[in-house]
Amino acid sequence: MLKNMTKNEFNRLYALVQDKIGVEIGCGIGNITKAISGSCKRVYAVDTFDHVKVEEFVEYVKDCKNVRLIESFPHLASKIFNENELDFVFVNGEQTESGIEQTINDFYPKLKMDGVIIFHDYHTEFFEKEVLPEVKEICDRYYKVHDGSLDSMVWIIKRNEL
Numbered sequence: 001m002l003k004n005m006t007k008n009e010f011n012r013l014y015a016l017v018q019d020k021i022g023v024e025i026g027c028g029i030g031n032i033t034k035a036i037s038g039s040c041k042r043v044y045a046v047d048t049f050d051h052v053k054v055e056e057f058v059e060y061v062k063d064c065k066n067v068r069l070i071e072s073f074p075h076l077a078s079k080i081f082n083e084n085e086l087d088f089v090f091v092n093g094e095q096t097e098s099g100i101e102q103t104i105n106d107f108y109p110k111l112k113m114d115g116v117i118i119f120h121d122y123h124t125e126f127f128e129k130e131v132l133p134e135v136k137e138i139c140d141r142y143y144k145v146h147d148g149s150l151d152s153m154v155w156i157i158k159r160n161e162l
């Protein structure tokens with residue numbers, strides 16, 4: 001069982017990324033990375049590894065052949081991808097207001113039409129007051145209507161805006 005996610009969230013995430021290629025921002029030691037690698041086609045795992053050791057991540061996912069590590073800030077990592085290339089972006093790392101905003105601006109254009117951007121830590125009731133994330137405020141500002149939400153996870157599907 002994953003420590004940082006509810007069972008509902010994980011099951012939905014697993015379904016959203018099934019057979020898809022995408023990015024996980026804030027992979028940490030790779031708990032979620034390893035778990036979703038069983039569902040997705042390929043996942044690029046992005047982290048700065050300031051608080052966890054990259055070696056731990058590498059060891060933890062060593063048998064997952066569809067995991068690619070990007071040790072970097074999300075902003076720099078985003079430059080690797082072309083526009084309309086990714087099926088999913090799962091954001092679970094940068095939780096400052098400016099960081100989330102930057103991540104949306106950097107990665108949303110990289111999504112294919114019908115691709116999905118998924119945010120964890122949206123609903124604040126799951127957290128202690130002193131570590132309240134800013135995800136809700138930013139998501140609500142950028143996307144007035146979410147396509148889906150479950151516990152503290154929300155997702156938005158990219159559509160042709162004609």
Ligand SMILES: C[S@@+](CC[C@H](N)C(=O)[O-])C[C@H]1O[C@@H](n2cnc3c(N)ncnc32)[C@H](O)[C@@H]1O
Pocket residue numbers: 004025026027028029030031032033046047048049050051052072073074092093094095099
């Ligand atoms: C909530 S933890 C993620 C836990 C991880 N998904 C797991 O299952 O173990 C947040 C992660 O985001 C990373 N992080 C924080 N700020 C970041 C940033 N600006 N860019 C990339 N990663 C960042 C941290 O290093 C940490 O590993």
